[in-house]
Amino acid sequence: MKLKDIGEFGLIEKIAEITKTTPSVIKGIGDDCAVLKYTKDKYLLVTTDMIIEDIHFRLNNATHQQIGHKAIAVNISDIAACGGIGKWAVVSIGLPKDMNLDFVNKIYFSIRKLASKFNIDIVGGDTNLSKRIVISIVIIGEVSKKNLVLRNGAKIGDTIFITGKLTPQAKDLSFIPRIKASSFLVNNFKINSMIDISDGLLSDLGHIISESRAGACLYQSLIPYQGVSIKRALSSGEQFELLFTADRSKTRRLVSLAGKKRIKITAIGEITDTKGKIIFIDKSGKKEILKPKGYRHF
Ligand code: ADP
Ligand code: MG
Numbered sequence: 669m670k671l672k673d674i675g676e677f678g679l680i681e682k683i684a685e686i687t688k689t690t691p692s693v694i695k696g697i698g699d700d701c702a703v704l705k706y707t708k709d710k711y712l713l714v715t716t717d718m719i720i721e722d723i724h725f726r727l728n729n730a731t732h733q734q735i736g737h738k739a740i741a742v743n744i745s746d747i748a749a750c751g752g753i754g755k756w757a758v759v760s761i762g763l764p765k766d767m768n769l770d771f772v773n774k775i776y777f778s779i780r781k782l783a784s785k786f787n788i789d790i791v792g793g794d795t796n797l798s799k800r801i802v803i804s805i806v807i808i809g810e811v812s813k814k815n816l817v818l819r820n821g822a823k824i825g826d827t828i829f830i831t832g833k834l835t836p837q838a839k840d841l842s843f844i845p846r847i848k849a850s851s852f853l854v855n856n857f858k859i860n861s862m863i864d865i866s867d868g869l870l871s872d873l874g875h876i877i878s879e880s881r882a883g884a885c886l887y888q889s890l891i892p893y894q895g896v897s898i899k900r901a902l903s904s905g906e907q908f909e910l911l912f913t914a915d916r917s918k919t920r921r922l923v924s925l926a927g928k929k930r931i932k933i934t935a936i937g938e939i940t941d942t943k944g945k946i947i948f949i950d951k952s953g954k955k956e957i958l959k960p961k962g963y964r965h966f
Pocket of ligand 2: 699700745746749863864865866
């Protein structure tokens, strides 16, 4: 069997079957971060993501700032999705032999710049020869036990929210990970489930409903998107907004309190009992069942 036949998620499931963890692991494979035992009040969060030349960016239309920024931002975004903050980073790079030293320095400066903005120390890494630029970053962070949010806690009747706006055409190499929004949310509300939109809203909502054994309903008239068709907005990856759910009784207070802190949050639908299905209601009120599709590597 080829990888393209089982897909990225099929492969991850196979890997998860092979790995077995000890009780120090609160959550292993299957969420935005691994969650590990740490102190009395806190868990350690660990996440890693890799960006590769010609897959995630092209040298002829990305600057060194954008490459470095994106490499670390995607990781900080996963920490935000679990309700925590980043603390330490390990940065591994693969580079072609003929690469200009100045270019590498500049990539590193931009990694460091975003790391410092979020008080993350770069504490190590690895350097290798590679045909194309590869940057793989591990971030270790922490979260108060009471603030941990996973993908599996959505409850039927919850309101579904997103931060910001879906703007797929921007293919944003300079987005700011939503740590501020995440900290605001987990410190002020009981957030039942959360994920960052890396594969596309439908696909990532698909993870929340399958992990939570529920379904979802989305209203086109509520979804903030720009520049493309609604279907594209829902299935385009690399948006890095947070998608989360909380009890519906909190909806108005959550949106208005966030607004006062200049954090844009919009209620876009609800968690339903239509197990595994996302029901989409368009502007004219027509219902359609959508497949949780989005970006897959293979
Ligand atoms: P995200 O988009 O939030 O970064 P991914 O889709 O990359 O999440 O990964 C989903 C889950 O699968 C995560 O828990 C991640 O740690 C795990 N995972 C992905 N690739 C591997 C791998 N090669 N080995 C072990 N776990 C993996
Ligand atoms: Mg994620």
